[in-house]
Amino acid sequence: MKMDDDAPVIYGLEFQARALTAQTAETDAIRFLVGTQSLKFDNQIHIIDFDDENNMINKSVLLHDAGEIWHISGSPADKAVLTTCYSKTSENRVLTCAAVWRMPPEWESGSHESPDDSSNNPQTLELLCHLDNTAHGSVACVLWEPLGDGKRVISLAENHVLLWDLQESSTKATISSTATLEGKGQLKFTAGKWSPHHNSTQLVTANDTAIRGWDLRSMSQIYCIENAHGQLVRDLDFNPNKQYYLASCGDDCKVKFWDVRHINEPVKCLEEHSHWVWSVRYNHSHDQLLLTGSSDSRVILSNMVSISSEPFGHLVDDDDLSDNEENQQEDKGKEPLQDSIIATYEEHEDSVYAVEWSAADPWLFASLSYDGRLVINRVPRALKYRILL
């Protein structure tokens, strides 16, 4: 490996951008999708391929002419399929819609041959189906069923939760069930996350300062954390290894960790950002690693080892041990590791609205700021080895 391995790789988009996702189904290549926001020009989806060995970025651009992209999400089953939430202006009315798209099969080869030309003659996404939401209002986000077969998605539209079944190779979407949040005032979901635990039967949503859990079988609320944050809740994420643990972030500059069985108090609270926290992500493999992005233009990587699934560091299975006792004693001697901030990344100069871990490499992540700058960083090698060894 090279010496400057830990140096960030920066990629600049021509447009402002908010939407970022890892290509969930792709487990070999390190690939991120970025959706742009422009009211005047055709919007694009940039496919960012990171070449880990050469520390280089290869990009491909697909045209997304339906409108500016607010949210993007890749199918967990088919790496060519993705959903976007985009705003559409018609009759002086702005509505955010959602659709399922398929990337054209040629984009990969085409980009490799002539990367410079790709922006000039971008290929267009193939529309599979609309998640028709005219009856329900603007869509905040679309969530794929985690670890699913790519046939079920949830869209959050205003105060509705809509569960869709994608049929006929995702070309037809039908609502299988819905739930509506009732209450005083204009309720509107700002974020949501489909739990990978409990057989994917749980969903968590955020509206204003409250966090709610839903059971998808009965489409009913199972818990509600009122005033989870002092201000608006911006994002949520599930701990991939601990089924009751949840992280949330919001406009009070805080990141909070919840055990949904005890919702009165957060398990832990971080207050490291100096402005709203827009995005929070657990590392998919090592849940002590937590990534947050904020409109103070910073990305912070934290090591929340005390509430992770491995609070005493990496535990070696007893079967692997040739001399049991010696190692057990070593384990006992180990101090519980302290929670800490691993690194603060300051490569961005505008608000960071999205951060994502790579689906292929657990030590790599991308962050996207409003000015269109995408930064790819790695977990510091020292920490990586400490976690692994």
Added chain:
Amino acid sequence: RRNEINVTKYSTTPPDSDPTGRRQVHSMLKLYYGMNEEGKVESLDPCDINGPHFDPEVYLNKLRKECSLGELMDHESCTVKQIRSLDSDMQTLVYENYNKFISATDTIRKMKNDFKKMEDEMDCLSANMAAITEFSAHISGTLQDQHAQITKLSGVHTLLRKLQFLFELPARLNKCLELQAYAQAVSAHRRARCVLQQYSHMPSFRGIQDDCHVIMEQLAQQLRQKFRDGGSSAKDLSECVELLLQLDEPAEELCDKFLSHAQSRLEADLQGLEAELIDSLVTDTGGGLVQKTNPGSNPVSPSSSSTTNPFLSPTAGTDILEFIDRGCNEFVSNLCLVIASYQELFINHPQEGELASKKIPEMANGKLHVFVDTLAARYFSLVERRIQEEKGVGDNSLLVRALDRFHRRLQAISKLLPGSAVPSQGTEIVVRAARERIKQYLSALQTFYHDSLTDVRQALAAPRLSVGGASASGGGATSKDATPSLPELLTSLSNFILNQLKSVLASVHLFTAKDITFSNKPYFKGEFCSQGVREGLVVSFIKFICQSSRQYCESAGDRGGSTPPALLLLLSRLCLDYETSTISYILTLTDEQFLVQHHTPVTPVTALCAEAREAAQKLLNHYVKVQGLIISQMLRKSVETRDWVNTIEPRNVRAVMKRVVEDTTSIDVQVGLLYEEGVRKAHSSDSSKRTFSVYSSSRQQIRYAPSYTPSAPMDTSLLSNIHKLFSERIDIFSPVEFNKVSVLTGIIKISLKTFLECVRLRTFGRYGLQQIQVDCHYLQMYLWRFVSDENLVHFLLDEIVGSAAHRCLDPSPMEQSVIEVICERG
């Protein structure tokens, strides 16, 4: 006759030698009396005719030399005259002496005749004496027999009298018993006991002995009874014990009995105390409350309605001083009496004979210690219970005096019973009470602090309402007259806490007063001052203030600002004042009052100051955050709820912007009341008039123009990014400095950043953009004056308008002149 002889002896000496002889006698006398110097002086002159060293030659020569002929003639005649008179004197003396000598010779002759006669008479006398001796011998020979008989008779008489005593003994003892003259009886019995013992083999004596035994048994019984009854005085008792001891009663048993008897009396005392304790408990809970301090005019006085005020003294049935007094007078003094009489009886009492060998003092001493320890333990537990009830911290002097008395009276025991642990246990209790007291004072101070804050909060609630209404006409200053202003509240709160602390210190100081007996114990000299008062009370209280202040930041943040922002500001200033002066003042005061001689490490002033500063910083940051969020919330709602695409052409500044400016102004006033102005960067001369709009400024025209022309899409954000590269990163929720400008800058930063983020989430129509332009210009006109660096406001407002332009479907900006007209009109 002897005189005569002396005279004759003198008279026999020649007359010319007489002066010399007399002089010799004289000089010897003088020598004897130590006056010889005079004689010496006298004698040295050879010309003195009467002197001993007289030299006729020298005298003659001298005369011849010095005197004229006439004088010589006179002198000669004079000398001749003197010689003559001397001669005649001498003759007379010779005659006299001669006569005396003759008469002496006559006398001696006469004496010779008399002695002869006397010798005959003496011979006759000796013959008579011999006859008398013979007769006397004869008489005594005849009387010898009778004498021996009489001696024998007298011996028998004595024996008979003794026997009579013995025979009469039972009757006598009985009589004594009747008359309760126990002492007499015992002494009588004691006298007879040995004899009876010796002759007990004879039936008659045996009978007497048995009778005596019976009677004495009865007597002992009576004594024991008396001893047991306990109604008798201490003196009686001691007599009783003494007698019993003499009656061979086992000392151990007696000790036990004595002690158990004493115990029952002392128990009664203790029960009396306990009853009082329970009584006071009952009355305590029902007792009325009397307020000690009533600082009526003070705006932050603790609310008089508060029933939990710890500075109220409970009006219990008996106060602690009375209780301790009673304990001392009844229990302790009785205990002392018991100890004294016990020692008198069993320990110090000189034991004679067989009793001495039994080692009674050691045994008795041991018993006494156990006895005293048990009772004292009970007494102490009662006292401790009573002390624990002493929760009201209003008047400490009573407690201190009570403890002092308690402690003082125990010293008597230490004098009486040197090895006893009781006094030191008593000191322990006093120490514990003092410790407990400090804790109570601390919690009282804490409660007081909370109450004061509640009052401040209430005082703040009123002006805050009026600020809301009156802010349009100049902020909170207008409501000054109705309710106390922030600085007044701050000073009164600060003074109030300080005074309370001082009074507590004064109260605690009583423990170390000179006239208090326990004040010179090592604990009160050292640990009490340093660990107790300084650390346990003062330092803990200061830490408590800091900590509770910090809690306001933590708890209030999530639950939607339950703490009024003004209180945060006030507390922040309070902590800062503590950091700059109050802490060191308080600690100096404490150190002066309690001369700390202890060398344990104490919390340094700097550490406390740092803590206070940290708390102040945290509070101020939180204040900025809360105020910023209030304004942010307004801006956010105003951006989110409006349909920016279909809005009408702007004619006015939106009301929410005016509200933002008003609120900022009133915050400015509020902060200005407590914090200094602070430094700001020099304003440009036309700060408010700055042609701020991005579209009229030529430089910024370059910056934004490309984004509206489809031909150059790549440059959209390039220039803005370049601009950002060279400007410093703005931390929104960052710590602020302790001055007004910094606070206001923080609040405005938060508000504008929120505005920016909200704008970025919306889509604008042409008029929507223009409205934002108007709003931003309006903000620009008024907000620059509050911040340290006006460029910051410019930059953020630029960003807002820029972002709005980006998010605009039809970006055709409004003319700068029109914007200005609208803003000035609104």
